[in-house]
Amino acid sequence: MRSLGQRVELLKVIAHPVRIRILEELMKGVKCVSDFEEFLEISQPNVSQHLSLLRRFGVIDFYVDGRLKCYFLVDPIIPDIMEILKKDYVKGLPAPACCPVTKKGVYPGERKR
Amino acid sequence: MRSLGQRVELLKVIAHPVRIRILEELMKGVKCVSDFEEFLEISQPNVSQHLSLLRRFGVIDFYVDGRLKCYFLVDPIIPDIMEILKKDYVKGLPAPACCPVTKKGVYPGERKR
C-alpha cells in the first residue's frame, strides 16, 4: 500500500495540464519526445522536464531507439485515475450515502453537544 | 465530463497530506472543525484554511449545528480516488497491456524512422 507521502507525490505529479495530456497520450501507446513537442504547444526542454519528472516518480519509463527515447506508461494506476477523473458529479442526481445534503435551512442535526 | 482544467484543479486540491487525511476522515462520516484539530496536529486556522479550500472547489460542504460547522463529503469521486490510490504497483507482476517493459539492453524496436 502506498504511504500518505507517496499518494501525495503521485497526485502532485499528475496534477498538471501538460502532464495529464502526456499521460493520456501514453495510454494510447509509446511516444517519443518530439511527438509530444508537436501536439503539446510547448518547448522541447519543457517537454523533457515534464517527462523526467514523471519518470523520477516512477509513473513512466523509456527505452532507447536510435536517437529517439520512447516513453511508455509504467504505473497501471494511471489509466484507472484518468478514467475516474472524467466522471462528472452531476448535481440533481441522488447523493451517495457518503454525502448528507443540506436542504435550504433545514440541517441534519446529526451531531449534538 | 470534467474539463482538463477541472481535473487538474481537483487533483491539486487533493494532493496535500493534511487534505487527504481530512477527506479520509470525512469518508467515515460528518466531522466538525475541532474534530480535525484533535487528530491532525495543526493549528485551528490552518484546519479552517484547508477546509475552506476543499469547499471552494466543491469537494466538501458543511451544515451549521449550533456553533459547530459540520463538514461532509460532497463529490462522490473522492472515495473512488482514495481507493485507487491505495493500490500499490507491485514490481514483478506481469505488466498490463499499456506498459511495454524493457529487458536489460534489449529494447522493443516498435518505432523506427
Next chain:
DNA sequence: TTTATATATTCAAATATACTAATATTTGCA
C-alpha cells in the same frame, strides 16, 4: 449584555513549482 467557544479571514514570510533561455550530451550519418 457580557463572556467564552468555535470557526474564519487576512497578511506576510517561507518554500515549492513552472517556465524560458542558454547550453550540454548523445547518437546516427555523411
Next chain:
DNA sequence: TGCAAATATTAGTATATTTGAATATATAAA
C-alpha cells in the same frame, strides 16, 4: 572525423502554495 538531430540539464526568474500569527466573526450560555 565532423555535423546535425533528438533529447537533457542548468540557472535564473516568475508565480503559486503553505503556514503562522494576529485578528475578526458568530453564537450559545451565563
